[in-house]
Amino acid sequence: MTRRRLPRLLPLAFALLGGLAWADGPSADEVARQMLARDAFGWESGTLRARLVLTTADGKRDERAFEGASKRAPGVVRTVVRFRAPERVAGTAFLLVERDGGQGEQHVYLPAYHTTRRIAGREREGSFMGSDFTYADLDRRDLRDARYALLPDEKVGEAACFVLETSPKAEGSPYARVVSFLRKADFVPLRVQFFAKDGKLAKTTSTRRVRMVDGKPVVVESHTENATTHHVTDLIVDEIEPHADVPDSAFEPAALERG
Amino acid sequence: MRRAAASLAALFAAAPGPARADDEIIDDPTVAATPATPPRPPPPRRIWHAELMARATTQLAWEAGKDVLEGRTRARLWVADAPDERLAYTIGVRFDALSRTARADGHFVDGAHTFEARPWEAWVDVALADRLRLRVGNQMIAWGKLDVASAADVLGALDLREGPAVEPEALRIPTPSLRATYAPGERFVFEVAYTPFFTPHRFDVAGTNWALVGPSAPAAARATVTRLRGSLDATSFARVQGDLLALGAPSARPDAGEVGAHATWHAGPADVDLTYGWVRSKVPALELDPALPGALAGDLASLAALQRDVAAGAPLVAARYDRYHQLALDTELAAGPVTLAFEVGYTPSRPLAWLDATGLPRASAAALAQAGARVAWVRDERLALSLEVGAFGTPTRAPAGASWLLLGDARALGYAALLAHAEPFEAHEVDASITATTSEPWSLAVLPRWTYRATESVGVGVGAALFAGPRSEAPTVASLARGLDVVYAQVVYRP
Incomplete structure (x- = not known):
């Protein structure tokens, strides 16, 4: 299998790879480039099995299991997410297509209707399957097509971090800015703060567990809390299969129907 | 307070998730603690599904004070497995039970019970090559972008026995098919499908709320049967009814199948x-005994001939499911906050129904064009709105100076449908559709439904169908209230 540029496997995971050490302080653009390059498992294709654990402010929990598969082709990364449980959402599937240059598309398959539909622009601001992630978070266009600035270094726990401020260029972005705390040793995002258009903190994603997979650090559990509602989404990766042999045909809208 | 307690509990809890010994635990003191996630392995890939729906429906507007009471129970069991991205399969069965009775003059009459078990979705989907997939088995093929009347949905067979009140997952009928999908590049996808055993739409002819000659059927159809009942003796009418009831089950032969091709360009x-x-009409075109129209007109010779045909066992009504060619072009795009879809379709010749001078339905070949558009808006999965408008038209005149059924003298039919789904409160769902047509007579139908999810597995709901138009003089709130036609209560259980 030919390795090209580092592909993404699952945008939700904010997975980063181990990488370079910077002796004399990288620029904001360099940090951003490293962050985006490490927003991947580093494999041509792969699969994972994971769960979204949703917790309301009063402690009510809901869990949704899903599988993901991703594959890179020249100029495009495709990701399929299929929900397996609970029964009410089982069979619902998403296809996320990211093209170089910021163009992307999202499709959803609704098993009750046996139809696949595109997801429109404003829908990108909506909640993804009841979680604290938006559809816009999935394609990370707001992080890729943005202006970057480095804020003073900070620590998360004992880990020294670059603090990267990202200001999305796109008018339709739900965020005014995103602040990422990237561990200097490997650019793993230990904390990401999302600020709404009104400047207020919207939510914070914190990394809880990192696992070395195939020699690369991968975020396998993250914790996202909505700053207003205190709704929480824990994303837990149960199983990762790097280099999985996933056929191209799995990433067509028609293939979402396989459930 | 509860949140504080949960946070305290989390402080002393084990690390969430099926943590492995070599996982690095990130120590971020600012993380708001939540109860730990119980460790467990991933759920199995092979998933068993079950669904049980029980619905009781009654009529409130049956002619001459006659109500139809019916209870439907539907159960589906299926297993779905996807060992990897190259292979997936599902096997399922469906059971339907129907109990119905009619109430006339204060008495329950015509009670009947039916039960059927049939294979449901049962297919294997396999990637034969990197860009080539094949799916073989009993499957649903839903092409097209419109929800109400898609010109591209050429292979889909529908279950119309519950009319527009049907649950979406019960609308489509899987058909034995072979379907290949080939993506020669990043932008193109090509599909071909062959359905060797033709499957028509399913519908009830009589005796249920949404039967063709039931109270919710088009006025023209009900008038025809009423006339038929008045013109024939009891034996002949019973025979006609028997023939009509048999129309939903044509013989299945491989050479009577359908084929379709579907190309997609991701532009x-x-x-x-x-x-x-190259498909078949999913509803039958009727062929009547030659003596039947004359008999209905009161011609004694025709009546005598009809009685002779009945005595000889000749079918009074036969059905054809004629083949025709259908072309459709559709597009779907995201435009700001909405998703837009457009479709156009054309068939040079397909059977259309018309009423002869005696009021009986006939079918003749005619060209048919259709166009439609849909705009959809979704917000947070708690609110979804969709508006679809469309029109059908034919340049062909109906034979003998008659009018096409539904298309009328204008040879055109327009429709508009507003579909809405909302979850205004936790565990409460509201679905509604409002559909208007320009048919002759025109019609307006409003179908609201409220569902309460008592648990993650159980939902209870009530719904209704309100009509204005054929039954009422004007589309006012009062006329809709008078047109309250069907009310139902249901329970859905998905363990």
């Missing part, structure tokens, strides 16, 4: 699809 922000089908 940047839009998908453009071209569909071709």
